[in-house]
Amino acid sequence: MIQIENVSKSFTLHNQGAAVIPVMAGASLSVTAGECVALVGASGSGKSTLMRMIYGNYLTASGRIMVGDTDVVTAAPREIIELRRRTLGYVSQFLRVVPRVSTLDVVAEPLLVTGTDREIATEKAKTLLDRLNIPERLWQLSPTTFSGGEQQRVNIARGFAYPYPALLLDEPTASLDPTNRATVLAMIVEAKARGAAIIGIFHDHAARDEICDRQFDVTAFTPGLAA
């Protein structure tokens, strides 16, 4: 489902003496449907960078990143938008929403943009919020005022609303209490069972060992860090 071939990336900081920082070279990884792969490596080794390259959030200098039938490296913006709409989900560490939009609508949005009926989408959003223990009295409020853990759970509910065939998870269990952590892990296992290809970053090692089929050490492809 996700095929990464020989990708490289560097940042050029024009306003800081045109410093060029190579961050990745020659990375290859393949994830099939129903598989969960954990990206590992020390902080700064490029885990998030690789994840953002897959999502099309960062440009890739060379190589190929196939998600389904789309090569993210060469795809036009609208192809990436379409890919994100129906194929590739991303649960980031931070929630970014339009102010004033209710939590229910934030969670239902991925379903609404793919043409799901509003009633069905709202019903699904309610089920997810309920499962993640967001109290019903908060559903009509904007999540911008929620606590960190609540925002994280709203973000997860949103990320799991649409059944994406490929999922990127950036620390999905960070800042969660044990009950909610177990719920999120169960949701990831369910996603795997329905055939989603998952790439995740987990600093929670117990969670990583529990749900991931293998690990991918990014350090080996970090120029200047590899031994």
Add this chain to the structure above:
Amino acid sequence: MTPLLQVENIAKMYGARIGCTDVSFDLYPGEVMGIVGESGSGKSTLLNCLAGHLTPDSGAVRFDTRAEGLRDTVTMSEPERRMLGRTDWAFVHQHARDGLRMNVSAGGNVGERLMAVNARHYGEIRGKAIDWLGRVEISEDRIDDRPTAFSGGMQQRLQIARNLVTGPRLVFMDEPTGGLDVSVQARLLDLLRGLVREMGLSAIIVTHDLAVVRLLADRLMVMKDGHVIEAGLTDQVLDDPQHAYTQLLVSSVLQV
């Protein structure tokens, strides 16, 4: 899929000075594109060339018309262009008073665009006006007030209602949230996003507010000195800017 708008090598000079030059892009149905840049970078010139308010010195702006498919709006006749301006296009000005008739009632402002496309039944026009005032959160009992009696944020929302009542397919916006306080801005952004999704319309938004484009635009073009220096997916341009100027622009945003 045919693009809704196909822009090819648009250039506009002001004497020896460059207004904008070498601008080309395709806009597809349902897409929202942001254009950012500092003042004087040519973004408003470009928007006015696209919307037919200025005649570009060279280049083509092809619009997918309902009747005849792609037509170059630069070379079409003035009446045809004006017809587009009243039906399939809408233009939201930065200052609401540039886009409204200040001495006509709110309902009249919305109804005028309907009458321009041959609506004649008073009751229907008024009914539609009430419906649209409601959508932009202006209460029905203000329908007979003139925009001069409205606050800046209400005027801006009225301008949006007036523009969208004829169901346009392409909306041009010049700093739609400029000059409004942040709470009104948030409300307007929420409204615009909802309308874009429900009506499936395409939009080109000129602004210098990066937070606005991040929330509203799928794609982003960065302009400097009349040239497009960078273009791409909005979050990619903002999170991984390639050009020196874009990096400066992104790093200059104050964190709240």
